Amino acid sequence: MTTPSPAEFTPAMLAASATNVMVMAHRIAYAQINSDLMVVQTSSNFSMVVEQQDTTIIGQPITALLWEFVGAEELLQDVLHGRSPSCHLEQINRGKTDDKQVYLDFLVVPLNKQHLDQGLLLLIEDRTKSSRLQQTIIQDRNESRLLQHQIARVNKELRRLNQLKSLFLFISAHDLRTPLTSINGYATLVSKRLPTAVDPSIIRYLEVIISESNRMGHLINNFINLDHVEQGGLTLQPEVCDLNSVIEEVVNVVEFDINNRHIVLDIETPDSPMRLWADRDKLFYIVYNLLNNALQRTPQNRRILVQAGVANETVWLQIQNDGNGITEERLKSIFNLYYHQTKATTRSRREGSELSLYMVKMLVNAHQGDVEASSKHGKGSVFTVILPQALDGK
Amino acid sequence: MKRIIQKKVCLLGDFAVGKTSLTRKFVEGRFDDRYLSTIGIKISRKRLEMDTYTLNLLIWDLVGGANFSKSSAKHLHGAIAALIVCDLTRPETLDGYKFYAEQMRAVNPNAALIFAGNKSDLVDERLISDEKLQIISKQLNGSYLDTSAKTGFQVETAFHWMAEQIEI
Numbered sequence: 232m233t234t235p236s237p238a239e240f241t242p243a244m245l246a247a248s249a250t251n252v253m254v255m256a257h258r259i260a261y262a263q264i265n266s267d268l269m270v271v272q273t274s275s276n277f278s279m280v281v282e283q284q285d286t287t288i289i290g291q292p293i294t295a296l297l298w299e300f301v302g303a304e305e306l307l308q309d310v311l312h313g314r315s316p317s318c319h320l321e322q323i324n325r326g327k328t329d330d331k332q333v334y335l336d337f338l339v340v341p342l343n344k345q346h347l348d349q350g351l352l353l354l355i356e357d358r359t360k361s362s363r364l365q366q367t368i369i370q371d372r373n374e375s376r377l378l379q380h381q382i383a384r385v386n387k388e389l390r391r392l393n394q395l396k397s398l399f400l401f402i403s404a405h406d407l408r409t410p411l412t413s414i415n416g417y418a419t420l421v422s423k424r425l426p427t428a429v430d431p432s433i434i435r436y437l438e439v440i441i442s443e444s445n446r447m448g449h450l451i452n453n454f455i456n457l458d459h460v461e462q463g464g465l466t467l468q469p470e471v472c473d474l475n476s477v478i479e480e481v482v483n484v485v486e487f488d489i490n491n492r493h494i495v496l497d498i499e500t501p502d503s504p505m506r507l508w509a510d511r512d513k514l515f516y517i518v519y520n521l522l523n524n525a526l527q528r529t530p531q532n533r534r535i536l537v538q539a540g541v542a543n544e545t546v547w548l549q550i551q552n553d554g555n556g557i558t559e560e561r562l563k564s565i566f567n568l569y570y571h572q573t574k575a576t577t578r579s580r581r582e583g584s585e586l587s588l589y590m591v592k593m594l595v596n597a598h599q600g601d602v603e604a605s606s607k608h609g610k611g612s613v614f615t616v617i618l619p620q621a622l623d624g625k
Numbered sequence: 626m627k628r629i630i631q632k633k634v635c636l637l638g639d640f641a642v643g644k645t646s647l648t649r650k651f652v653e654g655r656f657d658d659r660y661l662s663t664i665g666i667k668i669s670r671k672r673l674e675m676d677t678y679t680l681n682l683l684i685w686d687l688v689g690g691a692n693f694s695k696s697s698a699k700h701l702h703g704a705i706a707a708l709i710v711c712d713l714t715r716p717e718t719l720d721g722y723k724f725y726a727e728q729m730r731a732v733n734p735n736a737a738l739i740f741a742g743n744k745s746d747l748v749d750e751r752l753i754s755d756e757k758l759q760i761i762s763k764q765l766n767g768s769y770l771d772t773s774a775k776t777g778f779q780v781e782t783a784f785h786w787m788a789e790q791i792e793i
Contacts, residue, residue, distance in 0.1 A: 303703055304703070321666075
């Protein structure tokens with residue numbers, strides 16, 4: 232076929248050519264379909280949307296050229312007979328690979344509304360650009376929904392496991408406590424009734440039994456308290472307390488361990504009462520845990536210094552030990568429970584006291600107070616608690 | 626030479642249940658773990674050699690979930706069967722079974738409905754029981770089977786069940 236010279240162009244040819252230019256510019260193709268649903272005329276780019284591009288187009292049923300119309304024959308007949316104004320297939324995905332996806336809109340309307348027998352006009356618009364944008368938005372939204380579902384499911388499972396853990400803890404702690412109380416009680420009884428001329432190693436063995444059973448009891452209490460706090464069960468029953476008397480009470484409890492390990496305990500507190508508005512049991516627990524922590528960190532024959540005082544409507548308590556100190560990195564997260572869980576690779580006597588430091592912080596904070604630790608490696612560490620002073624009866 | 630017949634079937638279901646993955650597995654025999662949400666309509670073709678004819682099965686994979694609209698429903702027109710898919714690890718995707726069944730029946734009252742519980746390979750994450758799915762499918766007057774686009778489990782069966790709905 233030869234291309235006609237400009238002088239040979241007829242008005243019809245020029246019009247068809249102009250239409251094709253417009254069609255290409257707007258990424259649109261078209262086809263005219265007769266009443267038998269056969270293609271009778273197309274734009275030059277129509278062949279690009281036909282699946283089998285080597286096939287003859289004119290005279291073929293539209294369903295043979297575009298799969299999309301298989302099953303839609305009835306819809307096309309509705310348009311052809313004026314029962315429906317159009318048949319619109321939106322965002323038809325084309326392309327095998329996801330990144331080369333093309334989106335096409337197929338719109339079929341009567342060629343002439345007044346003369347339906349003239350057949351149909353099929354307009355095909357390439358909407359890849361806007362559809363890809365829409366796809367990205369929907370993709371993000373769907374992924375976010377899936378993530379929400381996953382989070383909700385994991386949270387539900389965590390709650391179930393947490394309940395299971397609490398139940399397990401409750402049962403095992405109570406089952407452990409009973410025999411432990413007997414071991415500790417009988418060991419203490421035996422140690423008090425020993426004949427004077429007994430083998431010193433037997434005394435030592437008994438001291439170990441008592442000390443270890445005390446430590447184990449302490450550990451069990453911490454586990455129970457931790458679980459209680461994590462379940463949101465921390466409630467305070469505040470009253471006016473004197474810190475001096477609480478310190479005295481705690482010292483009585485740890486006296487055995489202090490003497491046993493030949494540690495020097497110095498207490499420097501004012502003679503006058505240091506009044507606090509606090510839950511006495513919890514305050515006892517705070518002081519006990521801090522002193523016990525100092526005991527774990529202090530080698531034999533070394534010193535622990537307990538100091539307390541009142542300043543600026545606060546009561547402060549400082550417990551200083553002569554231990555090896557705490558590294559800078561560890562000090563940053565010393566009150567963080569999960570730090571201990573992930574970092575504690577060696578199981579030592581301090582294991583329980585690390586859990587108790589987390590508990591101390593929880594309890595001090597619950598009293599609107601603060602606790603901090605400082606240390607110099609090789610020169611021991613200092614734990615300081617600051618709590619609001621009780622004023623005007625509170 | 627055998628007669629060639631072209632028939633249309635649809636895949637319906639909530640978003641991310643695996644409609645596109647099932648189709649891809651059946652048509653191309655491959656599976657991709659990445660999730661890519663479908664918008665609009667994805668039409669795939671699979672040639673099946675039957676005893677007396679060749680079937681060009683045109684599989685319409687339609688957008689799922691909130692994006693399935695009234696205009697999506699009209700695309701069901703002319704389908705001989707639908708595979709309605711839920712994700713066995715997401716119970717909320719089962720809620721769509723009834724909706725999609727109604728949409729399909731409203732357009733094609735005689736169409737066969739096949740219900741698929743997809744992602745059956747995720748055994749530990751499964752949250753919908755087989756019994757429940759059987760009961761719901763029966764209530765909606767359809768057949769049920771577990772599928773896995775990942776392993777290919779019962780994928781062929783699901784599509785062949787649809788192909789067998791053709792009356793010639």
